[in-house]
Amino acid sequence: MSDWRVPLSVLDYGVEEAEAAQRVIGHRWLSMGPEVLAFEREFATLQSSKHAFAVSNATAALHLAMHTVGIGPGDEVIQPAINFVASANMTLLAGATPVFADICSLDEPTIDPQHVAQLITPRTKAIVPMHYGGNLARMSELLEICKRHGLVMIEDSCHAVGASYHDGQGRTPHGTMAGSIGDIGTFSFYANKNLACGEGGMLVTDRDDLATRIQMLRSHGMTRSSWERHGRAGSYDIALPGFNYRLDELHAAIGRAQLVKLLDGNARRRQLLARYRDGLAGAERWTMVFAGQVEHSAGHLMVVVADCSETRSAGIEALRAIGVQTSMHYPSILEFSGYRERFTAHLEITRQFARRAITLPLHPNLSVEHVDEIVHTLRAVQ
Missing domain, CATH: 3.40.640.10 (Type I PLP-dependent aspartate aminotransferase-like (Major domain))
Structure with missing residues (x-):
């Protein structure tokens, strides 16, 4: 557990x-x-x-x-x-x-x-x-x-x-x-x-x-x-x-x-994504990915992008302080040691995304109260 x-x-x-x-x-x-x-x-x-x-x-x-x-x-x-x-x-x-x-x-x-x-x-x-x-x-x-x-x-x-x-x-x-x-x-x-x-x-x-x-x-x-x-x-x-x-x-x-539970579970995930989207609307420091496509998503991940890497770090720390787990999907493959010396592509949007994105909790059993708490915490980050 x-x-x-x-x-x-x-x-x-x-x-x-x-x-x-x-x-x-x-x-x-x-x-x-x-x-x-x-x-x-x-x-x-x-x-x-x-x-x-x-x-x-x-x-x-x-x-x-x-x-x-x-x-x-x-x-x-x-x-x-x-x-x-x-x-x-x-x-x-x-x-x-x-x-x-x-x-x-x-x-x-x-x-x-x-x-x-x-x-x-x-x-x-x-x-x-x-x-x-x-x-x-x-x-x-x-x-x-x-x-x-x-x-x-x-x-x-x-x-x-x-x-x-x-x-x-x-x-x-x-x-x-x-x-x-x-x-x-x-x-x-x-x-x-x-x-x-x-x-x-x-x-x-x-x-x-x-x-x-x-x-x-x-x-x-x-x-x-x-x-x-x-x-x-x-x-x-x-x-x-x-x-x-x-x-x-x-x-x-x-x-x-x-498989029997899949479509109902995806529908619940979309409801939670919509709750996140509404809560983050107008936030100055945070942008939700695919906010306009919630209705067609499988709802696997809930990801926000900070306005800079420092804001991202502050958001992760603020959520950790209240017991909320976060992750990152994904580091750029080009930054791994086994790839960066072999591949020299310059992908600026990819680089920025990898430094500024946070994956937030999302699953069918997540409560709307927890979504609201997460949104409130992020919006309070200065």
Whole structure:
């Protein structure tokens, strides 16, 4: 249990998750089996996607996605530097080069399509937009870039499960789910996500050719899974060298229980975001990210940007003093020791965001009284 009076995130767990785990124990099948298959089917229905594949975590999902579309040595992959490092790591481990684009603005910290267009070279293979905090990137513009240059799009939807895309210009159908817009979408079910299993991830795609490769690559390149072979005579073939990125039955069963709660939980998160937005309206020192897009957000993160790094530090200290936990999503990847000497891109908006942003508590069980207290504390910072 957290020692914070108001923790950043709290699991929305109950008897449903306990019963799901007990169901698996009672069936005595722990590896990828009927729970995983049901989880994939139910997730595909949510996404309106033809194919969904459960995997061990979202990093595995990103790795599989890149391997599936043939990203390798000599290729460049354009992506934001405001993200968890997994996407950049997987690009490097695929043998390709991450090319970092700036974000749109301090209050819209998703990848800037105009900068993306400037970074394209003959070596560019893919674009990996990240839907920050549950708020979708400018997908219509990014899709047009991909179409114009023949690029693959891999959506990093780890923050955006259950969110749909709304484009006021009508260039992408309203209601298209995050992760189901590009060629492949990747999701995370890490312990702090809207759909939390502790570990686990998912890939979705409408492309049959990619689905066939993902299915085999996920499990050693096998043409048939252990569950498919269970109780039947017969063998299997290894069609290509693959990985062991399977999800187990316990995590899948818990994921199914969480999936039932997802949309209601996201709706509650949006209510709390609206409360934050109204409370911070007109604040001189603080800007809420995506304040005008609350109605379409998955509500994964609540982030404010201070007018300077000193204000940010003062806000963190003031909240800590009353027992409110905060965090930062994310440090710029370009500032990590393993990246800053290899990549010299100058991304000024990214740099400012990383120095001035604070992640505030947001989860379905957060009270409006705590939201009001947090807002009052920030507004009092001098």
